[in-house]
Amino acid sequence: GESVGLHLPTLSVQEGDNSIINCAYSNSASDYFIWYKQESGKGPQFIIDIRSNMDKRQGQRVTVLLNKTVKHLSLQIAATQPGDSAVYFCAENFGNEKLTFGTGTRLTIIP
Amino acid sequence: DTGVSQDPRHKITKRGQNVTFRCDPISEHNRLYWYRQTLGQGPEFLTYFQNEAQLEKSRLLSDRFSAERPKGSFSTLEIQRTEQGDSAMYLCASSLGNYVEETQYFGPGTRLLVL
Numbered sequence: 001g002e003s004v005g006l007h008l009p010t011l012s013v014q015e016g017d018n019s020i021i022n023c024a025y026s027n028s029a030s031d032y033f034i035w036y037k038q039e040s041g042k043g044p045q046f047i048i049d050i051r052s053n054m055d056k057r058q059g060q061r062v063t064v065l066l067n068k069t070v071k072h073l074s075l076q077i078a079a080t081q082p083g084d085s086a087v088y089f090c091a092e093n094f095g096n097e098k099l100t101f102g103t104g105t106r107l108t109i110i111p
Numbered sequence: 112d113t114g115v116s117q118d119p120r121h122k123i124t125k126r127g128q129n130v131t132f133r134c135d136p137i138s139e140h141n142r143l144y145w146y147r148q149t150l151g152q153g154p155e156f157l158t159y160f161q162n163e164a165q166l167e168k169s170r171l172l173s174d175r176f177s178a179e180r181p182k183g184s185f186s187t188l189e190i191q192r193t194e195q196g197d198s199a200m201y202l203c204a205s206s207l208g209n210y211v212e213e214t215q216y217f218g219p220g221t222r223l224l225v226l
């Protein structure tokens with residue numbers, strides 16, 4: 001069936017370094033992808049999104065890359081800070097309807 | 112705070128009891144979504160509304176679950192005859208509902224524990 005998955009369940013990064021979180025998707029019809037950050041006990045917080053007609057999109061300290069050829073999505077966080085520690089989910093959306101989430105990657109920033 | 116709000120934030124109930132959760136979306140948002148999240152997993156879609164119309168329901172939404180959005184503003188999710196397997200975080204999200212702005216913004220969730 002259609003699914004959104006992540007390559008690594010956990011990632012530890014030294015404070016100040018850059019981090020890269022990867023995600024694979026299987027539905028080639030998906031046209032919209034989103035990254036969410038979820039801290040313990042809170043709801044998912046929108047970080048950045050990208051449409052299927054784009055390859056790259058940048059925000060404040062974050063960049064999302066989309067490779068449609070291999071159905072791969074990545075989130076790059078520059079100069080990580082302790083507040084970046086959280087679980088990160090990628091999600092896909094097609095037809096402007098429900099989101100399909102992966103299981104998430106836990107990012108830990110080492111001081 | 113003009114974000115999505117949910118009430119209550121926590122609910123503990125005994126198996127067999129009914130529970131009802133409320134979600135207040137961002138005021139100008141036409142679409143409202145319910146998701147369920149269990150520990151260590153990503154949120155799973157349950158149902159969504161376009162204004163007051165319920166447009167899709169997941170197979171996860173058994174007959175014991177019902178959701179309403181009577182006036183196209185707030186929504187309620189009721190679970191009847193709760194079971195221990197219903198224990199989860201119930202998340203609400205809202206969006207403008209047009210192609211230009213599809214972003215779904217989530218509330219803080221209601222954590223349900225069924226004993």
